Every structure is written in structure tokens, then in C-alpha cells.
Amino acid sequence: MKIRPSTLLIYAVILAVVAFMARTELSLVVPAIPNFVAGIYFTLRRRLYIVIAAFVLAVWALFLNALFFVNYGEPILVLGPLVIRENAVKATMIVAFRLMTLVGPAMIFVSNVEPRELIKSLERDLGLPKGLAFSLSLAVRLIPLMNRDYNEIMNIRKERGFRRIPITPSDIKALLVPLVAVGIDRAYWIGIAAELRGFSLRKRVFKPSFKLVDYIIIALAIVQLVIVVFITPLLS
Amino acid sequence: MAKTRMYRYTAIDFSVLAVVAVVIGIVFYFTAIPYELTKAVAGKLVARLGFYGLWFIGGPLAASLIRKPGAAFLGEVLAALVEMMLPTPYASSVLIYGSAQGLMSEIGYALLRYRRWGVGAGALAGALPGLVIPFLDYALWGETLTEAIVWVYMVATMISGAIYGAIAASVARALRK
Incomplete structure (x- = not known):
């Protein structure tokens, strides 16, 4: 069942x-x-x-x-x-x-x-658009990678004598910039690879x-x- | 025709959305701890001013990076879905909150006719969810609040949202350089 x-x-x-x-x-x-x-x-x-x-x-x-x-x-x-x-x-x-x-x-x-x-179920059973399904499955795959990036940034902050846990808005910005920068760079290449593999030609699975x-x-x-x-x- | 093509989402846009969803989903997840601790120790008003705006940054960050209609809404909703999968103590209410926040941020960019994506637009898109969220809070936690305090919370939430919305847009600007 x-x-x-x-x-x-x-x-x-x-x-x-x-x-x-x-x-x-x-x-x-x-x-x-x-x-x-x-x-x-x-x-x-x-x-x-x-x-x-x-x-x-x-x-x-x-x-x-x-x-x-x-x-x-x-x-x-x-x-x-x-x-x-x-x-x-x-x-x-x-x-x-x-x-x-x-x-x-x-x-x-x-x-x-x-x-x-x-x-898979959202796409197949509820008709989630293919782009959003792609985004979500990529997000799931990115979680461990970005977690690793997050820990590296935190270690670098610690080595440089900054607070390990971000408290102020400027701390949060200092954490977000490198984290998103690495992620975006990865995202561009993944996006290009997906387009080259015919992402826009893929049909909706419902x-x-x-x-x-x-x-x-x-x-x-x-x-x-x-x-x-x-x-x-x-x-x- | 050219405009339609400009507004069409490519695989790159969806990949960027995925990155934003993960980053913001993780931020949402970790915001719960300092927010609840501050709320328990210093009260809801201080917690709201200090942290609540962090829950609104998905919209401004996604919109400032992708610069297409719908990005603010999708950025916020996907981040809420990622947060729910992590899992979060706020449970499935995050999807309802995420949709409302995303919609309000989207309205912010629509008011500017999708022509401005800078820090000011980010602050507006971050502040607007603050108009609606205190009422959703009132629907959920209304018994422990008074109507007057909801209006105070609304101002605090909007201020916090505007600050973090501006930060999200400035992060995007730093990345686009």
C-alpha cells in the first residue's frame, strides 16, 4: 500500500x-x-x-x-x-x-x-510544469553541494577572525554573496547543459x-x- | 514577439531559481532558531524587527537575478517548498506564507512595471509582504495577540522586510557586476 x-x-x-x-x-x-x-x-x-x-x-x-x-x-x-x-x-x-x-x-x-x-509525483500526478520540476529536482541535488560551500565559507570566516554565526545584516550579506556566487556559476553551466540536451523540447508528463x-x-x-x-x- | 521571448524562462533561469531556492530555503530553515529564541527571550517585536524580513528575501533575490515577471513569486514559493522538505517547525503553513509573500513581492515589481530591479525595488518587494503576513499571523496566533499589536507588528515586519529586501537586491547587484 x-x-x-x-x-x-x-x-x-x-x-x-x-x-x-x-x-x-x-x-x-x-x-x-x-x-x-x-x-x-x-x-x-x-x-x-x-x-x-x-x-x-x-x-x-x-x-x-x-x-x-x-x-x-x-x-x-x-x-x-x-x-x-x-x-x-x-x-x-x-x-x-x-x-x-x-x-x-x-x-x-x-x-x-x-x-x-x-x-516526480508532483510532475506526474499534479501536472507541475517541467521547468519548475527541473528547478526543484536541481535544488534537491544542490542541497549537499551548497551545504559544503556553506561550511567552507563559515570556516574561512572563522580563520579570518569573523563571527562564525551571522547575526547582523552585514554578516548575512557577507555570507550570501559568496554562497550565491558559487551557486550561480554552477547554475549557468547546468542551465546551458540542459538547453543543449533539448530541455525546451521536453514534453510535459501529466x-x-x-x-x-x-x-x-x-x-x-x-x-x-x-x-x-x-x-x-x-x-x- | 520579442517581448514574449524576453519573458520566456530558459533552463538557465530555472537553474538560477533552483540555486535561490536552496540558499533561501536553508536561510529560512536557520532563521527559525534565532527568531524563536529571540521571541522567547526578548519578545515578538524585537524578533520581528531583527529577523522576520529574512523570510521575504527569496522574492527580491530571485527577481533581481533573473529579471523576469514571475521570478519573485517562484523564488519565494520554491524556497518555501525546499524549507518544507528540510523539514521546518512551521510545517505546511510555510507554503501558504511563501505563496502570500511571493505574490506581494511580485506585486512590488509589477508596480514598477518590471523595469526597475535595483536596491530600491528590492526594498519595496521586501516591504510589501509585511502588509499581509501579520494578518496571516493573526489568523493563526490571534488568540495570543490584540488587534492593536498586529498593526505595530505590520510596521516592524515591513521595516525588517525592506532592510533584508535591499540586502538581497544588493547581493544580486554585486553578483551581476
Whole structure:
């Protein structure tokens, strides 16, 4: 039972739309809990702990924000001069559920999809234009090369006594210029080679091959969208 | 006819787009860490002024290098797609944000009738996404914000976007020399 990568992308994007549209706790719990649990399962299997750390950090930042801007209502916890009130906790909870709705499906997508398979699937199943498919597959191939360039630039910066991690806008410019310069030089030659091999004559490949399981997953996403947008507002 | 040919994308343009997508995708990916740390320690306003504009540089950089209509939009959207594959803590929302940012940057160049690609145009293309993004943020994180603060964030985001948009265009100018 192989799910098409495009299907998982569509699922993640529909759930992102759900996260943007859901407004109440009830409407957010429906997609948040099952998707987040599934997402965490796949994340732990792939050992992508940084995503879980970033999620915890983001929820903490949201809680601080809520304490600053919407800390009103009945007091829930008093810690010396700090009084945590009902609305700050409620707001953090709603936003955390929204984040879970976003992160869960994206983790399922990232853990189960190889970038090259995704690009092939986008072109074949969704009709992504050949130029964009070319750009994306080249981008995937360039990531390790440019990562090597990035590390070399960082080492050179260190040897010359500059900050290793760019902080100021001028640091960022000093990093971007050599990185893009090397990349552009490579890109010109790759582009010329592709043109010489008849890139512009290549025909578009659009032969959708979705199976029953793909339709079920897309239907599942649409059902969640309908529940969140139309049904839960009626219940609450 | 000549104009159509001038606006047609070649394999070289698509290769340049790929380079921009990788560089900016990596920048987007690494921006999340200092942005979230600054947000947790110094608050959202400082984080926005300092880092938010970095998420808008895909449009100005791609457009200043390729100089064709659509480059700003594609640069931003492809970078968002690369960021999503890396993966990012912002999950699939990056595609929605990336499309909105790319569209606004593209509008910046369209307003200048695709005739100006310099630092000023880069600053405009970097600032314009700041008009829309705080509202998307409000849709996502609105419960922890007030309406008044969204307007303050909008100004901060536009300033940050303009600075980084100008930097992206100046990087492209340095490369084209």
C-alpha cells in the first residue's frame, strides 16, 4: 500500500487551511490530536528530535506572548508578582492545538516522502510544469553541494577572525554573496547543459495515477475541513 | 514577439531559481532558531524587527537575478517548498506564507512595471509582504495577540522586510557586476 507523495502534500496543505480557519477549541481538537499523535510517531521513528524541540519552544513563546497581551480573567496560578489568568492559558491552549494541526500532517509528510519521489509525483500526478520540476529536482541535488560551500565559507570566516554565526545584516550579506556566487556559476553551466540536451523540447508528463488509498486520504482531509468549518461552529 | 521571448524562462533561469531556492530555503530553515529564541527571550517585536524580513528575501533575490515577471513569486514559493522538505517547525503553513509573500513581492515589481530591479525595488518587494503576513499571523496566533499589536507588528515586519529586501537586491547587484 504505497501512498503517492502528492497525496501526503495535499493532505498537509488542506490541514494547514484547516488550522487557519478553525476558531474554537472544539473545532481544533478534532484535527489536532490524531494528526499530532501520528506525526510524533513518525517523527520519533525518523529521530527528528529538533522538530519536537522547536514545537516546545514555539508553545513557550506563545505562552509568554499570551501573558503579555491577553492575561485577563480569573486568576489560575499566582507565582509571586506573576498572576497567570484564565484567558492567557485558554489562548495558549487554542494556539497550541492549531500548531499541532499544522505540525502533525507535516511530520507525516516529511517522514514518509523522499524529495525526489515528491518531485516526480508532483510532475506526474499534479501536472507541475517541467521547468519548475527541473528547478526543484536541481535544488534537491544542490542541497549537499551548497551545504559544503556553506561550511567552507563559515570556516574561512572563522580563520579570518569573523563571527562564525551571522547575526547582523552585514554578516548575512557577507555570507550570501559568496554562497550565491558559487551557486550561480554552477547554475549557468547546468542551465546551458540542459538547453543543449533539448530541455525546451521536453514534453510535459501529466499522467495521474492515484489509487484508492490516495482518494481515501484526500477524502479524510476534506472531511476534517468540513467538520471544522461547518459542523463544530454549529455545536459550539 | 520579442517581448514574449524576453519573458520566456530558459533552463538557465530555472537553474538560477533552483540555486535561490536552496540558499533561501536553508536561510529560512536557520532563521527559525534565532527568531524563536529571540521571541522567547526578548519578545515578538524585537524578533520581528531583527529577523522576520529574512523570510521575504527569496522574492527580491530571485527577481533581481533573473529579471523576469514571475521570478519573485517562484523564488519565494520554491524556497518555501525546499524549507518544507528540510523539514521546518512551521510545517505546511510555510507554503501558504511563501505563496502570500511571493505574490506581494511580485506585486512590488509589477508596480514598477518590471523595469526597475535595483536596491530600491528590492526594498519595496521586501516591504510589501509585511502588509499581509501579520494578518496571516493573526489568523493563526490571534488568540495570543490584540488587534492593536498586529498593526505595530505590520510596521516592524515591513521595516525588517525592506532592510533584508535591499540586502538581497544588493547581493544580486554585486553578483551581476
